Amino acid sequence: MFLYTIKRLLLFIPSFFLVSLLVFGLSRLVEGDPVDMVLNKGGEESPFASAQAYRQKARELGLDRPAFYFRLSSQAYPKDLYQLQPQQHSTLLSRLMDQYGAAEHCMAYYQQLKNWEQLYYEQKAAFSYEEKGQLDQLKEELWQRYEERPLDVLLDSLAAKTAKVAPLALGLDSVRRALHQLRREARPYETLIPQLYFYGLNNQYHVWMFGDYPYFQTPDSSIHHRLDSCYAQLGRLNLVQDSLDRLARRLQFQLEQLDSQAQAPLLAQIGQLEQQQKQFNENYRQLAAERDRLLPLREVYASRGLIRGDLGISYQDQQPVLQKIWAALRWTLLMNLLAILISYGVSVPLGVEMASWRYRPTAYYSFLSPLQLIFGALLALCFFLQLMELVSGALWAVIPLQLAFIGLNYRAFLKQWGRSFGPEIRRFAKALLRGRMLDISEYSLLFLQIVYLWFWVLLFLSWGLQPLWLKLGFLVLPLFFFLGPWRGQWRLSKQKGLELVGDQRDKLSSNFLFLLYSLPSFWLASLLVVFLTTATYGAHYDWFPTQGLPNSQVFSWGLLGDYLYHLFLPIFAITYGSFAYLSRQMRSAMLQVLAQDYIRTARAKGLRRQEVYWGHAFRNALFPLITLFSAVFPRALAGAIAIELIFDINGMGLLVIEAIRAYDWPLVFGVTLMAALLTILGNLVADLLYAWVDPRLKY
Structure with missing residues (x-):
């Protein structure tokens, strides 16, 4: 294993240089003059006055050298x-x-x-x-x-x-x-x-890769260190400016939602924000003036080199590319890492469990029977609260209209099943009270019709009304719709309650996961923002904060909780679609392993189910999951553009899109290089995991 790891690490070095050559070559093929983009010159300026500035800027960017060795x-x-x-x-x-x-x-x-x-x-x-x-x-x-x-x-x-x-x-x-x-x-x-x-070593690629800045000494250190400090402070001020802008938009949005009497506290906050803006502008002006004064005095070096973390400067604002990437990467990294942990933490155990359901088609399983009782209690509570509001006169027309709606469909009940509605309910109740074992799949259409009627009555007759029972009803009824007994074969047990028989649990779970997978993330994210972050449809629906993130620069555990509170909906919008394919990959791999002879031998020895699945089968079923895991590293860098735009998060997706629109090629190719290196790193980690899972692998 040690030699295998060393060989893979040695292979990483030429891969790194090949990727750097490819990215450098692509960066030299893009349209436009990089010096002109940085200078952003125009108007009636004399070409001879600008020629000197052009040569100076080309020297600073390292473009006055040949391209390669x-x-x-x-x-x-x-x-x-x-x-x-x-x-x-x-x-x-x-x-x-x-x-x-x-x-x-x-x-x-x-x-x-x-x-x-x-x-x-x-x-x-x-x-x-x-x-x-x-x-x-x-x-x-x-x-x-x-x-x-x-x-x-x-x-x-x-x-x-x-x-x-x-x-x-x-x-x-x-x-x-x-x-x-x-x-x-x-x-x-x-x-x-x-x-x-x-051309020797004095070329653009060598400077871009290794830098021309001294390695072991710092020339005119006072000027360079002060310039580095100015750039760092300007970068932090840019982050503060972004936070102030988001806070201003949030306060303005809240101000528009309130009446004139409740606007006084917000107006005071807006006044304080304007004072902070003035102080920010003054600090930024002083630092920029000092930077411009020191720049002509320093000895010009084009770059510290890629291997020392210098990806160049941005054409837009002259800021270091790595600094701009980190400002956006921290939010994307936090969201994606949490989303990846949740995805694998839920999908892997679920895939193993789904494989066990499929592999034991004759077994009985008590499927969420306590949860079914909770749902039934909540539904009864909804009906009781509805009656209480009827007595108070708030919703006097709801119950009669519901009864009339059910009465109009009574003939449809009789025609479809050819039996009376009352005797059907009584027969089901007797079976439940006696605890008799029976197949109740014949009742599936009956239950479906009842839930169908109840759902549409709530939807059409109570839309726009906002009592507590409506919120509970909408939480309960979709779960009943997917967990109801019409989805498969069930049995009644006095000891265990309602049980699902055979591999129908696997089908039910697969259908539900594929339903989540089919929902477009941008559509669901838009619904979450509209219904759960504003008081547009009722104050009691305003469960989560509006778009954006907290603007504090001082870390604390309370601030971390605030970040997670703001990121809950974006993480959910990123995560839910991955449950389907991850769990299905795990399920397929487990089914292949469970059919092998050594698993039968383990069962014949009398090992417990958990030992067979997790101790023997799970490790050998990890290969497809490891292959998917190799894409985790570049995925952690990539931003979900639509999600970031909807939730107003300045992440990597928006950063790259804005850089492409502005032809900010150092930033674009800096992100491309990081993604390529993370892909190589992901493949390296995957190879090491392959060898750990199966020591027979040789390189």
Whole structure:
């Protein structure tokens, strides 16, 4: 087992590097210029003023280096093509070199384009507002065109519009001459000659993976440490801002639900919240100013490296990616881990028990007989409370309408079963009082009709009314509907009460679990929010808090309980659908194991049922469950987008969706990398569990 573990751990290392190569390659294939995304520049800024900022930001991001340790290309490309910035310029040169070869003439044409662009900005004041707009558009197209015919048409159009400004006309002539020289001296065959360039360790992948920040010393430590402190405090302030925003939305929602007399305490809380917002804005402004002052003074290092936990910075707000992921991951991790524990804690014992029901089809089992008595008592209490409200005049029409509704269906009873309703009830009551063993499946339609009538009377005649009996009735009747005797073969016993016979328990449980599985989680979550978190349908239905989470930053056990109280409904919405497939997987595996010879031998030895199932069969039935368990690690990272949106939880799902919409690729690929690594870790844990379950496995 020890050698097996060591081999699997050693295999994890190349898998990690292969995943990092794949994610790094994908990150370099996305559209857009990352430096432009970070700078977020626009307007009438001079390209030469922004060029310096572009080079500085590219250096900070580590994008002024070659992409990898080596590059296999053609002879048409120079070795230092990566140094051309911005990305739009290097893209144009790459396309020209693919078409013509002759890298030196491509560079000459590129230099003439830059010179003409400088002349254009110097002479731009000579044009009208409308002409400026047209020329700006043509200038941008000039950096994108490389085909012969469209490029010639574009140059002719520019020449016609700039003819009145002599410097621009002369500059455009120089561009034309450089282009003609490139076409005359073209060497397209160079694109067919391979060329291998080596760049050493100073490349983007090496910096992204290992970092260029010193390992054992900290240069200009005071500036770097203070900057790290500023970034950390700004990150915490962002979390506080999110909490304040959620609290403001919650107070505003509660304010809209109350009348004018009850709004005074909430208005006071809103005033305090505004003061906190002002203090927050002042603290944020001071920290941001100090950060901006220290940034030019520090020695620039692009990254600490992936192996030291640096996933880069976000394009949106310049915050470290790992810090943003952790801010959202803690809620997703808490929800998913609790959901996974509940899913496996319920589904595994249930699957084993369902297999035992299926494997013993002739056995009798006392199925929830105490619970049946409790349900019956609650139903009687509902009817009694209904009568009490009838006496008080609150619901005077309910009982007569119910009796009339049952009377109208009396003929249907007689026609369907061909017997009187009264004698049927009396015969069933006599059997119950005598404790006689009998099959009462013939009564199934009778019970179903009674419960059906009662349910629809409550639903249609009492909708909108909110007494206690209605809430209890809606809790009891669905359970009666699924646990009623029409679901299978039952028997009556004076000692054990009502018992279910054979494998009908397995069918009943499977049907109920698949019913839960078929309910869409977003639909059920919406119902839970509407009916159980607001007073819209009655104050006594407001059982759980509204959407969002507590905004305290200080941990306490009371705060943990408050978190669980807020997360109860989201966890339920995530969990209930997994009971079906987990329990069915466990059941199928147990049925295969229970049919084997060594289980028969264990039974023949006289071992107790629990020892046979849990001591002998369970361990060998774990293989399908271990396979499913390997997906737990990436699942703990993934966020349920719909659930987080409905319950207003800032988790991983919403974070990734917002990052994709904003083209925040470091954040997107940071999450992708973490998910891939967790998948590898899950497979590693699954392999170790396989070896633990069956020591015969060898690697």
